[in-house]
Every structure is written in C-alpha cells, then in structure tokens.
Amino acid sequence: MKRAFAVDTVIDRPAQDVWQVLTDWERAPRWMKGVESMRAESSTRIGSTITFNARGKTRTSEIADLDEGRSITLVTIQGAVTARYVYRLEPLDGGARTHAHLTADLATTGFPWILFAPLLRLAVRRTDAGQIRALRAAAEGTQA
Template sequence: MTRAFTATHAIDRPAEEVWRLLTDWDRAAGWLGVDRVTAEGPTAAGTRLRFTTRGKDRAAEITAVDPGRSVTVRSQQGGVTADYTYRVEPAGTGARLTLDADVRTRGAWAAIGPLLRWVIRRTDARQPAALDRERAGR
C-alpha cells in the first residue's frame, strides 16, 4: 500500500477562485506549512517548485495538470517519492478541495514506509483546510 491519505475540505468559494489560490505558488507557503515556495514557471507539467522549510531547500516538480481541476506535485528525496494530487470540484455554490497523497519507498526506506506515510498524513492532511483558512485570512 502506498496511499498515505486522502483529505477533503469544503470551501465556501467558487471552484475557479479556489483553483487560483491553490496554484498561486508565491502565496502557498502558509497553507503548505513551509517557509517559502517559488515556482520556476507557470503551473504546467515540468515546472519545478522550490521549497524552503526548517532552513533546508527542497525541490518538487509539477507532473500533471488539468487546468482548473487538478494538479499533481512530485517530491523525490533519496528513496522516497511522494505524489500529491490536488483536485478542485464544484460543490453547490462552493467547491470541494481533495488532496490524495501517495508515498512510495525503496531501498533502506522501504522498511519504514508505513511509519513515513503515517508521519506525512499527520503533517500534510491538513493542507486543504489550511488553504481555506489562508484564503479567509484566519
């Protein structure tokens, strides 16, 4: 099993507005739980994202985009590959934001894969709700 979690949050804003906020990488640090994010281009497959967190620089890559609907970001660190797929769907007068996280481990990391997925679930499953709080300025 490689699925770390699925988290869904209803947001009382139109789906188009949620998509704009989701893909505004310059403003994403707060809801992602990192110090800084910069994108090396538009939200498109192949664009690299640079993260700074706890004094360390990390990189990720956008691997898939369905404009207005979904974006997948892949992070690879050593023997760990994590794919985060964010989906925005209309829901009544608002939107539903869903985050699916898939975490694969190999080599020495394989033995602690279940623990690593648990840690990632504990830290990253709150991102959809955090994006909503960030949007509302709370």
C-alpha cells in the first residue's frame, strides 16, 4: 500500500470523548465529507462491518484492527482498490486534550487500476484529508 495522506490535529477534548465521536457511526456523516449515512452491523470490534452511503453508492468497511479508545483501522475494498484508514488518538496534557492522527493508504491491483493509482491517491487526499479537522470540530462542538 502507498500513502495517500497523513494528517493530525490537537483536539481540546479528552481522548475518551473524541473516541465516542469517532465511533458513533450513525453520526459520522457530520464530519465525514461525502458520506450521507453510516451504520455498523454490530458492535465496534475487529471484523465488524460498517456500511455507508457515499456519493450515491453503498460501500462497506471492515474494522481490521482495534485498540479500544486509542486506534481503529478501517479497510474498504472496491474491486481492484483497497483503502486503509487508521485513526489514532493520544492523550495530551494529562488527558485534557487529544492528539488525533489519520493516515490513509491505497493499493490497486491489475490493469488499468495500477496506472490510475496516483490519481486515486490524489482524489482520496482531496476528499478525506479534512476529516481530522472536521472530527475536531464535531468533538469540540464547534461545528455548525
């Protein structure tokens, strides 16, 4: 997989509060640009499926890795394209604030997808790199 982007921010809320916002799947469209709806098929655990509607299409992600309250990895496979999003939260200032990280990696297989991989990474960066700032706004309650 090749990196599409890596972003981070400091959120003026404890990590446990940020985690609640991050894993409240039904409310995630508040901070996930382009996502109209989202729901989890079961509790937040490794192997759980999350179904979401984005840009008029229904897609699924699987929770591939989880460290409750600290990190979650979501993997989405669409044909020849695999995307992996890793959200990490680190407490700061004795737990009063949170350093939030988001990385997105993409892999493509087969022709012509391998040729389009750089453009796909650029599109993912343009669409999703703002998620961490939007998560911050949602967690801090500053979003309109």
